[in-house]
Amino acid sequence: MLYIEKDLVDDLIAVAESIDEECCGFLFGYERFGDRIVTETMVAQNVAKNRRDRLFEISPKEYLDAERYADANNLKVLGFYHSHLDHPAIPSESDRIAAYPELSYLIVSVINRKFKDIRSWRLNASARFDEEVINDRTIN
Amino acid sequence: MATVFIPTPLRKFTNNTAKLEVAGNNVSEVVSKLTGNFPELKRHLINADGKIPSFINIFVDDDDIRNLQQEQTVVKENTIISIVPAIAGGRE
Numbered sequence: 669m670l671y672i673e674k675d676l677v678d679d680l681i682a683v684a685e686s687i688d689e690e691c692c693g694f695l696f697g698y699e700r701f702g703d704r705i706v707t708e709t710m711v712a713q714n715v716a717k718n719r720r721d722r723l724f725e726i727s728p729k730e731y732l733d734a735e736r737y738a739d740a741n742n743l744k745v746l747g748f749y750h751s752h753l754d755h756p757a758i759p760s761e762s763d764r765i766a767a768y769p770e771l772s773y774l775i776v777s778v779i780n781r782k783f784k785d786i787r788s789w790r791l792n793a794s795a796r797f798d799e800e801v802i803n804d805r806t807i808n
Numbered sequence: 809m810a811t812v813f814i815p816t817p818l819r820k821f822t823n824n825t826a827k828l829e830v831a832g833n834n835v836s837e838v839v840s841k842l843t844g845n846f847p848e849l850k851r852h853l854i855n856a857d858g859k860i861p862s863f864i865n866i867f868v869d870d871d872d873i874r875n876l877q878q879e880q881t882v883v884k885e886n887t888i889i890s891i892v893p894a895i896a897g898g899r900e
Contacts, residue, residue: 690898716896723898728865728872732892735815739826745816748895755899763897766863768817773897 670746670772670788671803672706681783683711684751684776689720692750694734695772696743704746704772704800710734723762724750747772747788754779757787759797767791772800810838810883813890821848830889835866836879838889853891865892 672695683691696708712734716725726748738745748771752758757777759767767773769791777784788800809829814822822828823846830845832838839860843850855861859879866873867890873881883889 692895716898719898719900722900723896725894725896728867728892728894729870731815731895732867732890735813735890735892738816739813750897752899760897760899762900766894766896768893770820771817 669703669801669803670706670774671703672774676706676709677786680709680749680774680776681778681786684778685781685783688753689714690716690722690724690751690753691776692724692726692748694731695746695749695774696734696738696741697746698744699746706746707743709749710737721753745771747774747790749774749776751776751778757785759789763789764791764795764797767797769793773797774802809885810887810889812838812842813888815891815893817893818849818852818891821852822846832883834877834879834883835868835873835881835889838883839866839879852893863894865894866890867892 692714693711695706697706712726712730714720714724715727716723752775757775773789776786788802789797790800792798809831812828812830814826830838830842832841843853868881869888
């Protein structure tokens with residue numbers, strides 16, 4: 669299960685609704701008895717060279733800085749988030765190909781600039797995504 | 809020996825260790841030694857041609873080795889080598 673405070677989710681949704689391209693960023697936190705607790709998020713710049721309304725890419729340096737931040741603050745990069753514009757919060761093939769096991773991939777669906785859904789996914793041993801339950805006490 | 813910083817997605821292949829001391833005179837030697845010590849890392853860090861794949865970025869301190877001498881970039885005692893997988897995706 670992925671625990672994430674409602675305030676953090678609201679922040680992600682606000683960013684996702686405010687721009688005409690896919691937003692993206694990092695989920696920081698820790699693991700406890702198999703659960704994953706997000707304590708911080710950090711927005712990243714979408715540096716995809718084109719179609720940023722349909723694709724995202726995080727620069728290697730920005731990702732390295734995020735890993736360093738986690739290391740310096742005794743946190744873990746639990747995963748990444750990004751938005752899908754006018755599309756469900758379901759991972760695409762490009763999401764799957766670029767994904768790594770052990771991490772959470774949180775997707776915010778925005779339809780006509782309005783929040784629609786948020787879902788989290790993790791890659792299984794067969795390199796397919798399984799949905800990860802988000803603690804719904806933190807979400808309206 | 810140089811320090812190799814392993815990012816979260818690859819730590820499952822290094823017994824959850826984030827920082828490793830690895831000997832080598834250049835990046836190629838360090839990566840070779842690292843994958844020798846942790847064979848499961850090899851398929852992520854070395855492609856069929858024996859090269860570091862395009863979706864893996866390697867930094868020597870704050871510089872991408874593509875802007876230095878690539879895999880021949882010299883490594884010193886206090887060098888920190890960071891392995892940085894590409895993070896990308898999207899609805900398409």
